[in-house]
Amino acid sequence: MLKFIGHILAVLTLTVLTQLGGIAWLLALAFRRRFIAFVGLYLALSISALWVAPMFGRTPLPCLSGGAFQMQSVMYCALNRQYVVPELQDVVQTFAADMERAHPGTKTQVLDANFPFVTGFPLLPHLSHHDGRKVDLAFYYANDSGYLPSTTRSPIGYFAFEDGPSDCPDATVSLRWDMAGLQGFFPDHVLEPRRMTTALQLLVSDARIGKVFIEPHLKARFNARSDKIRFQGCRAARHDDHIHIQL
Incomplete structure (x- = not known):
């Protein structure tokens, strides 16, 4: 038994x-x-x-790409979490190319996307990655020497949070983890302001993108004014460690 x-x-x-x-x-x-x-x-x-x-209707994002974008970790490919609809693949490729054109040497890194089959099949712990129309992008980081290509504070791109004001109340049960015990283990890289500002501008300018999720304090910090950039709500995971985009 x-x-x-x-x-x-x-x-x-x-x-x-x-x-x-x-x-x-x-x-x-x-x-x-x-x-x-x-x-x-x-x-x-x-x-x-x-x-x-x-x-x-789904296509894999390339796992071994030497171009302007890449999967942040081979783990996402090993777990079959790199699939999107063809339109979103083109969005990511165009965005990464535009980022590299605006800031030569920029590497755009992709985190969780979706599974290969079955619309509605959940990709935990995400609440909405179930139809191939959503993908998460890593932040762009720098240190005292400048921009750090192909680098994230966290080994998987998630959970290295940027502290800032929040109106969300404390809750006993919530996906809005603080991961306080992990924060001291991550390197003290900072967000690269020029690339972060450009990234948000490019994303909202693409008519194919319907929503961009990022924490309100980061939206304000990088002067992003578009209504496409939204707060995901207090019941969902924090979005001050990555950018979520969807068609």
Whole structure:
């Protein structure tokens, strides 16, 4: 019974994290060397998704890109979280190229996007990344020597928050984590103001983008006045560690 429960938990966990991992685990149960079989099956399913997902309206963002944009970590590709609809892929590519043109040497880094299949399938812990029309972008950072390309304060691009005023009340249960215990471990990089200002201007100027989520104190800090730039609300995760865009 405990073994059965363990398999159920493994399937649920792998499905939540990667969408395809639960299927790979179930198939691996038919093999004697289960873990090796799981790794092989998961790789096969993930690689197949690169070609199959476009048939269902989603396309993978390139994981090994040497151009103006890149996935912030190969982890997002390993977990199948780099998929978007073709229109959003073009938005990201255009935005990154425009950023590099405005500030030569700029690298735009992509964080969580969406899973390859099934509209409505949740990409936790996000509340809205379920249709291929949303993607998160990393902030642009600098130190005393200047702009830091391909760099984020956090190893995964999330949870290194920029402190600022908030009207959200303290809540016992909330996705608005402070992660206070982690903040001291992150390097003291600062937001690169020219690139952050340009990024927000470019994003709101693209007619294909419907909303941009960022914390109000950062909207004010970088003088972003567009109504497209919104506060995501007190019940959602903080957006002073990344920029969320959606069609």
